[in-house]
Amino acid sequence: MRFTFAGTEYEGRDGETLAAALVRHGVRGGFASIGLGRPRGVFGWADEEPNALVQIGPKPLQRATLVELTDGLVAEPLKGKGRIFEASDDTWYDARYVHCETLVIGGGAAGVAAAEAGGGRVIVLEASPHSALTSDSTQGLRVLTRTTAVGLYDGNYVVAVERDRRVWHIRAKRIVIATGAVERPIAFPNNDRPGVMLASAACRYDLGGARVVVYTTNDSTLAFPDAVATVDARSGRRVVDTLGAERLEGVVLDDGSTIACDVLAVSGGWNPSLNLWSHRGGKVQWDDKIAAFIPTGELDGVEVVGSAAGAGLPDVSPVWLTGGDETVTFLDLERDADLAELRRGIGAGLRRAEHLKRFTLIGTASDQGKTSGVIAMGAAAEIIGVPLADLGTSSFRPPFVPVSFSTLAGRNRGELFDPKRETPMHAWHVAHGAIFEDVGQ
Numbered sequence: 447m448r449f450t451f452a453g454t455e456y457e458g459r460d461g462e463t464l465a466a467a468l469v470r471h472g473v474r475g476g477f478a479s480i481g482l483g484r485p486r487g488v489f490g491w492a493d494e495e496p497n498a499l500v501q502i503g504p505k506p507l508q509r510a511t512l513v514e515l516t517d518g519l520v521a522e523p524l525k526g527k528g529r530i531f532e533a534s535d536d537t538w539y540d541a542r543y544v545h546c547e548t549l550v551i552g553g554g555a556a557g558v559a560a561a562e563a564g565g566g567r568v569i570v571l572e573a574s575p576h577s578a579l580t581s582d583s584t585q586g587l588r589v590l591t592r593t594t595a596v597g598l599y600d601g602n603y604v605v606a607v608e609r610d611r612r613v614w615h616i617r618a619k620r621i622v623i624a625t626g627a628v629e630r631p632i633a634f635p636n637n638d639r640p641g642v643m644l645a646s647a648a649c650r651y652d653l654g655g656a657r658v659v660v661y662t663t664n665d666s667t668l669a670f671p672d673a674v675a676t677v678d679a680r681s682g683r684r685v686v687d688t689l690g691a692e693r694l695e696g697v698v699l700d701d702g703s704t705i706a707c708d709v710l711a712v713s714g715g716w717n718p719s720l721n722l723w724s725h726r727g728g729k730v731q732w733d734d735k736i737a738a739f740i741p742t743g744e745l746d747g748v749e750v751v752g753s754a755a756g757a758g759l760p761d762v763s764p765v766w767l768t769g770g771d772e773t774v775t776f777l778d779l780e781r782d783a784d785l786a787e788l789r790r791g792i793g794a795g796l797r798r799a800e801h802l803k804r805f806t807l808i809g810t811a812s813d814q815g816k817t818s819g820v821i822a823m824g825a826a827a828e829i830i831g832v833p834l835a836d837l838g839t840s841s842f843r844p845p846f847v848p849v850s851f852s853t854l855a856g857r858n859r860g861e862l863f864d865p866k867r868e869t870p871m872h873a874w875h876v877a878h879g880a881i882f883e884d885v886g887q
Contacts, residue, residue, distance in 0.1 A: 447459070447460070447515060447516065447517035447518075448517060448518065449464070449467065449515055449516075449517075449518070449519040449520070449521070450519070450520045450521070451464070451468060451473070451476065451500075451521050451522075451523075452476055452521075452522060452523055456468070456471050457471075458515040458517075458519075459515070460515075461514075461575070462514075462515050463510065463511055463512065463513055463514060463515065464498075464500065464510040464511075464513040464514075464515060464519070464521055465488045465491075465495070465498050465509075465510040465511040465513075465651075466511075466650075466651055466652070467515055468488060468498075468510065469488055469651040469652065469653065470651070470652040470654060471654075472654055472656075473487075474487045474488075474640040474641045474693040474694065474708065474709075475487045475640030475641075475692050475693050476523060476640075477497050477498050477499065477523045477524075477640075478523065478524075478525065479497070479638070479779065479780075479782050480499070480524065480526060480780065480781075480782065481781065481782035482782045483526070484638060484782070485639070485640050485691070485692050485693070486498075486638060486640060486779070487639075487640030487641060487642075487643070487693070488510065488511065488643060488647070488651075489631075489642070489643050489644060489647070489779065489817075490511055490643070490644050490647050490817070491511055491644065491646060491647035491650055491651075492511055492512065492573070492574075493509065493511070493512060493573065493594070493813075493816070493846070493847050494628045494629075494644075494813060494816040494817050495509045495510065495511040495512075495813065496778070496779040496780035496811065496813045496816075496817060496818070497638075497779055497780070498510035498511060498523075499523070499524045499780075499812075500513065500521040500522060500523055500524065501521070501522050501523075501524060502519065502520065502521050502522075503520075503535075504535040504852075505535075505610070505850060506524065507524065507812055507848050508521075509847075511647075512847075514575065535852055537611065537852065538611075538857070539611055539612065539613075539852055539853050539855065539856045539857065540611065540612045540613075540856055540857065541612065541613045541614075541615065541856045541857075542612060542613070542614050542615065543615045544569065544614065544615070544616055544617075545567070545616070545617045545618070546566070546567040546568060546569045546588075546616065546617075546618050546619075547564070547565060547566030547567050547568065547618070547619045547620065548560070548561070548564035548565065548566065548567070548568045548569070548618065548619070548620045548621075548622065549568075549569050549571070549602075549604060549616055549618035549620070549621045549622070550564070550568065550569070550570045550571070550622045550624060551571050551595045551604070551621065551622065551623050551624060551625055551722065552571070552572065552623070552624030552625045552626060552752070552754070553570055553571070553572030553574070553577040553578065553579060553589070553591070553624075554624060554626055554752065555578075555752065556624040556626075556751045556752025556753070556754070556757075557570060557572070557622070557624035557751075557752070558578050558579055559751075560622040560624055560751055561579055561587065564587075566586060566619075567586045567588075568585075568586060568587045568588070569588045569589075569590065569616060569618070570587070570588070570589045570590065571590050571593045571594070571595050571606050571614075572589065572590065572591045572592075572593065573592070573593065573594045574591065574592070575591055575592055576591065577589050577591050590606070590608060590614065592608060592609045593606050593607065593608040593609075593614065594606060594607055594846060594847055595625075595722060595846065596844055596845035596846045596847060596849055597722075597725055597844030597845055597846065598621070598623075598722040598723075598725040598726050598748070598844075599725065599726070600726070601617070602617060602618045602619065602620075602621055602747045602748070603615070603616070603617055604616045604618065604621065604722075605844070605845075607845075607847075607849050607853060610849070610850060610853050611853065612853075613849075613853060613854065613856060618747075619747060620747055620748075620749075621747060621748045621749070622749055622750075622751055623722055623723055623748065623749070623750045623751070623754055624750075624751050624752050624754055625719040625720075625721075625722065625754045626718075626719055626752065626753050626754055627716040627717060627718045627719055627738075627753040627754065627756075627759055628716065628717050628719055628816050628817065629644045629645065629646045629647075629666075629713055629714075629715075629716055629717075629817075630644075630714045630715055630716065630717050630817050630820055630821055631644060631712045631714050631817055631821065632661060632663065632679070632685070632712050632713075632714040632765050632768075632821070633765075633766070633767075633768065633775050633776065633777055633785060633821055633825060634684070634685050634686055634687065634688075634768040634770065634775060635686065635687045635688075635768070635770035635771045635772075635774050635775050636687055636688040636771075636774050636775075637688065637712075637775065637776055638774075638776045638779055639688045639690050639693065639694045640692065640693045640694060641690070641693050641694025641707075641708055641709050641710060642688065642694060642709075642710045642712060643709065643710070643711060643712070644711070644712060644713065644817070645660060645662065645666070645667045645670060645711035645712060645713040646666070646713070647711075648670075648709055648711035649669075649670060649671075649711070653708075653709055656707075656708035656709045657674050657706060657707045657708045657709070658670070658672065658673045658674060658707060658708070658709045658710075658711055659673060659674060659675045659676070659677065659697055659705050659707040659709070659710050659711070660673045660675070660676040660677065660710075660711045660713075661676075661677045661679070661685045661697070661710060661711070661712045661713070662676065662677070662678055662679065662712075662713045662714075663678075663679045663680065663713065663714050663715055663737075663762050663763050663764055663765055664713060664715055664716075664760040664761060664762045664763070665760045665761070666713055666716065666760045667711065667713050670711060673711070674705070674707060675705050675707075677697075677699065679763060679765045680763045683699060683700065683701075684699065684700040684765070684768055685697050685698070685699060685700075685710070685768070686698055686699065686700050686768055686769065686770050687770060688710065689704065693708075694707065694708060694709065694710060695707075695708075697710055714762075714764065714765065714821060715736065715737045715738060715760075715762035715764055715820075716736065716738060716753070716759045716760070716762075717738050717739070717816075717817075717819075717820050718738060718739065718740055718741070718750075718753060718754045718755060718756050718759070719754050719816075720739065720740075720741055720750070720754065720842070721814060721816075721842040721844075721846050722846065723741050723745070723748070723750055723754075724841055724842040725842060725843070725844050726745050726748060727745070728741055728743065728745050728748070728750075729741070729742050729743045730742060730839065731835070732833075732834055732835035732838075733756055734835075735761055735762075736756055736759045736760065736761060736762055737762035737763075737764040737824075738756065738759065738762070738820065739820065739839055740755060740756035741754075741755055741756075764824055766821065766824040766825045766827070766828045767785075767825055767828050767829070772784060772785035772786040772789060773785075773786045777806075777808055777818050777821055777822040777825065778806075778807070778808040778809065778811065778815065778818035778822065779817070779818070780811035780812065780813050780818075781806075781807045781808060781809075781810065781811045781818075783806045783807055783808045783818070783822075785825060787805075787806045788802065788806050788808070788822060788825060788826055788829075789829060790805075791805035791806055792826060792829050792830060797830060797837075798837075798838075799823055799826075799837055799838050799839050799840045800840050800841070802822070802823075802826055803815075803840040806822070808822045809822070809840055812847075812848045814842060814843070814846065815840070815842075819839055819840060820839065823837055823838070823839055823840075
């Protein structure tokens, strides 16, 4: 299949995302940060992506990591913010209302186990196109792929979006959150150059023989294939800068040496994906062993399993501050929020996670701080001189991923936006010249 990105046509493969195809073709950059216009490239693998944002037809703010290729697809990288455009959207959108005994959010190993142990009507939501489970009406199992839960509300009510085309309104007696964990980066000067990406993403992409350096704080990168060098922060080594202009050309280490590379695969640890848990008011606590926040306490009818609960995640020796030019040490890539801005907020007397979030805007972009929230609070805790457990983290709000107004509106547009209802006497009134007054609908 053929697709076009930024005016250039490329060859795509069945099942690829736009991001995967671009990386395979050696397109390390091609994007620009929304605030500063700095060159950026594909950074993640899924919904955590902060850089590779595109517009496809009438729909802006699409993550290239989630866009499945179709023949003839045309994508343009976002240019700046606040742009107004006109585009017709003749897509039909739908809504469904369903009930079940068990709702499993996430189709990984933990989600599969929860679904198999379910009972009654079971619905499984899986964001990717593939699942280890298939729907089985005889067993009361329904599997919805390409479907993301975007909000969890009181009364075990979940709103999910399928392919940005259908909104599912689900009521469940029991909800199992099996949303996994998100790898987080490490903050250091010029950590935003095209070619710097999460190690988990670099492992999955076809890098086409690129020279890869791994920078890690944990054992999740041990199986990384064909790296030219590994910089392990646990041995005291640090990456303190990167080289290049439009794309990465090398890294600078704390001893002044450099390593030439095309890709820097970074792993600063893993954050359990607790957005939905937080939507319902679930509490979290800091776990020093894995250097991440994990769920604590109880929510009626809701449980968290697998790596979303911190199970199986590697031990981490986190790196929060590296030194160097803090104005180009980025904590939130989508917001272009840097360490210098965080330090200014602390210098102004701010000491709470929510206050620092509002001052710096870290975690307020469309990625909801999936990769930035914990590293920003870790840096803040080190600057202030308090344990991160005491500083805490900011809250999460729905939606988990951006949802278009068209999808939310569904078929309620045009005449259906404000439907007219008529009484049985309406025709008689019309015939006799009645004067009408709108009352509700």
